[in-house]
Amino acid sequence: MNKLLSDGVTPNTLGGYLSIAIALFGNDSKPAKFFMAKIAMEGADMEVMADETQVISIIMQLGLAK
DSSP states (O other): OBBOOOSSSBBBBHHHHHHHHHHHTTTHHHHHHHHHHHHHHHHHOOOOOOOOOHHHHHHHHHHHOO
């Protein structure tokens, strides 16, 4: 079973981070597309080994990039 993120609900998986990216920036956003591409290669249940704060930072940087 995968670990949960600090919200206690979202799994520490590519799919979990995709859900966060969509909630913050929408389905057609750069961070959502980034995770969709990773999921196409690895699957939504692939556990993310990076620290949660690092992944959230990547989501924010991609989402706010012009």
